[in-house]
Amino acid sequence: MTAPHDRPTASELVQAVREWMETDLMKGIEPRMTFHLRVAMNMLDIVDRELQLGAPMEERHAKVLQDLGVVDDVDLSQKIRNGDFDNDVTSLLTALRPVVEDKVRVANPKYLR
Amino acid sequence: MQQDMAKWGMASGGVSDLALGIAQVMNATSVDDLRRLTGGASRETWMFNADGEKYVMQQVRPGHPGGLGFEPQVLMHAQLAGVPVPQMVFDGSESTALERPFMIVRAVEGETIARKILRDDEFSGARSVLASQLGAAAARTHMVLADAITGLPGPDQLTMYRNVMDELGEPHPVFEIAFRWLEQNRPPQNRRTLVHGDLRLGNIMVDSSGLTAVLDWELAHVGDPMEDLGWLCVRAWRFGGPRPVAGIGTYDELFEAYEEVSGVRPDLSAVKWWEVLGTLKWGIICIRQAATHLQGIARSHELAAIGRRVCENEYDLIEYLLEALK
Numbered sequence: 001m002t003a004p005h006d007r008p009t010a011s012e013l014v015q016a017v018r019e020w021m022e023t024d025l026m027k028g029i030e031p032r033m034t035f036h037l038r039v040a041m042n043m044l045d046i047v048d049r050e051l052q053l054g055a056p057m058e059e060r061h062a063k064v065l066q067d068l069g070v071v072d073d074v075d076l077s078q079k080i081r082n083g084d085f086d087n088d089v090t091s092l093l094t095a096l097r098p099v100v101e102d103k104v105r106v107a108n109p110k111y112l113r
Numbered sequence: 114m115q116q117d118m119a120k121w122g123m124a125s126g127g128v129s130d131l132a133l134g135i136a137q138v139m140n141a142t143s144v145d146d147l148r149r150l151t152g153g154a155s156r157e158t159w160m161f162n163a164d165g166e167k168y169v170m171q172q173v174r175p176g177h178p179g180g181l182g183f184e185p186q187v188l189m190h191a192q193l194a195g196v197p198v199p200q201m202v203f204d205g206s207e208s209t210a211l212e213r214p215f216m217i218v219r220a221v222e223g224e225t226i227a228r229k230i231l232r233d234d235e236f237s238g239a240r241s242v243l244a245s246q247l248g249a250a251a252a253r254t255h256m257v258l259a260d261a262i263t264g265l266p267g268p269d270q271l272t273m274y275r276n277v278m279d280e281l282g283e284p285h286p287v288f289e290i291a292f293r294w295l296e297q298n299r300p301p302q303n304r305r306t307l308v309h310g311d312l313r314l315g316n317i318m319v320d321s322s323g324l325t326a327v328l329d330w331e332l333a334h335v336g337d338p339m340e341d342l343g344w345l346c347v348r349a350w351r352f353g354g355p356r357p358v359a360g361i362g363t364y365d366e367l368f369e370a371y372e373e374v375s376g377v378r379p380d381l382s383a384v385k386w387w388e389v390l391g392t393l394k395w396g397i398i399c400i401r402q403a404a405t406h407l408q409g410i411a412r413s414h415e416l417a418a419i420g421r422r423v424c425e426n427e428y429d430l431i432e433y434l435l436e437a438l439k
Contacts, residue, residue: 103424
């Protein structure tokens with residue numbers, strides 16, 4: 001919960017809409033719309049996971065960039081393109097892996113192996 | 114009320130005019146059951162019966178510039194090479210008989226939805242032969258030589274997606290690593306042939322006995338034939354299936370069938386290079402789909418959602434590249 005807001009929290013609001021979609025709306029719509037509704041429900045799940053898991057992920061991302069000696073992803077992308085990391089691509093990939101896993105954990109956790 | 118009647122009258126008149134036009138170009142006595150299916154961004158797809166037989170028509174959308182491109186020619190060459198494709202009945206790419214360019218093919222029976230093909234009992238027999246059949250179909254496609262279709266483009270795929278990435282202007286460090294690795298590890302290209310360009314589940318028709326037709330030749334071009342094999346193995350096109358080839362087959366099954374038809378044994382490392390490029394390419398297409406929504410070109414929650422699939426490709430690329438760098 002983020003002060004000064006009252007409950008429901010942002011996450012609880014999203015969950016409430018999602019539950020209504022699943023239990024009520026899904027039964028009352030044309031079959032051709034169910035796929036679109038599933039997409040929408042899935043999007044709310046992403047928002048909910050980002051609200052709940054996002055803060056430490058943001059910190060981890062910042063820490064990885066700092067350890068690599070870059071300002072942001074634009075800077076890092078440019079340096080990769082310039083060949084600055086050519087000597088140890090394996091270390092770079094290993095450093096970036098937890099950040100990418102965080103993104104997948106929010107967007108589609110089932111995708112993680 | 115009268116206005117409503119006029120409106121509905123005109124709407125149904127539009128469709129019956131189209132049916133009449135189709136009957137004329139096909140020289141058919143009757144055209145009925147004309148209905149529109151969901152199509153792509155640039156085309157409309159229609160199904161109908163003519164004199165009791167089922168057909169599919171593709172037509173350029175109103176207001177969309179350009180025609181059907183090379184697709185009718187490509188389809189005819191693929192058919193001559195023995196690729197299972199819908200049979201061309203009328204190439205209207207230069208015709209004005211139905212106002213906008215069109216082509217009519219014989220309808221093929223079967224299923225295109227990937228998750229059904231991967232999971233329904235009805236397709237268990239098909240699943241055991243599909244990787245081999247796709248290998249054979251790819252090999253036949255690649256028997257069509259690069260210069261068979263005059264003017265068919267053959268851009269360098271890596272350069273093309275480098276430019277798309279730069280236009281989108283979003284930073285993705287993992288994609289930059291992939292671009293660099295791909296540039297530094299290009300496989301030798303021994304052949305330049307016709308390439309389907311989008312060979313995967315979703316673009317093929319399958320019945321209980323296996324592959325019935327390779328569809329969607331819109332992205333066909335000239336290039337390294339291994340591109341098609343790599344694309345077929347990209348994780349997104351496994352739709353959750355456990356095996357590398359379309360989620361259902363092994364590299365060996367694919368390569369053996371390919372070799373049997375063409376006499377050429379695909380090189381696994383070359384196919385993997387194209388698989389890495391395919392993963393990068395799908396990641397970039399995901400960014401572009403989301404951008405289509407975000408820039409207001411076409412507002413759609415579906416397109417917006419695809420933006421959050423970009424990271425799946427970053428995840429797969431890290432896995433591929435760590436393996437390749439061992």
